Amino acid sequence: MENQANNVRTEVQKTGVVLDKIYAAQYQKDGTLTAQIRQDITTDKFYPGKQTATEMQGNIFNTAEFGFAEQKFSNTEHRVAWIPVPVAATEEQVKAKLEEATKNGACLYKVLHNHPIIDRSQEYAIGQGLTTKDILANSQVVRYPEGHPEAGKLTLDSNGKVQYRRVFFWNTPMDDQDARTAEPSDVYQSPEIAAELAGASVMNGQTI
Helix, strand or coil: CHHHHHHCEEEEEEECCCCEEEEEECCCCCEEEEEEEEEEEEEEEECCCCCCCCCCCCCCCCHHHHHCCCCEEEEEEEEEEEEECCCCCCCHHHHCCCCCCCCCCCCEEEEECCCCCCCHHHHHHCCCCCCCHHHHHHEEEEECCCCCCCCCCEECCCCCCCCHHEEEEECCCCCEEEECCCCCCCCCCCCHHHHHHCCCCCCCEEEE
């Protein structure tokens, strides 16, 4: 059934996954280097030029039948992720592998949460005292990007809560994951983030 009151059409375009650089990270595993990879995601949303129905009243004609010109809004998200590669791998080899993976639908997918997004290797690092949940929270918290009037400030979700973001590589198509909730108490804040929300200084983080 068509939602006449919110007849929005969405188109998503993705570039291939490409290599930015290969380097040795701070905590590099033996026999590996780190490849920084990226992908651009462009989302085009098309809104009806005029509304012919509301949430309270429908119409016997759908929006397309009126022939109104659509309004287009585009947003391009630059996603970056990091994967280990063999220490002997050349740039040409990594690029060839990524090109082949792209043919199979490989992508950089996004995860959003109201808690830090911690994988098993990070759980191990926390257990070994190499990092802390608060350090990960401070690095993953979502902030307004450069060029925005409030660049660097925390970006709260639609429920007014702190949100965290990570980007991962997957060898086949993978949908973005949004685990944010509307429950006010279902959120994690490091002491630094809590202080910032109370008006303390801004620190570096990620953009959504």
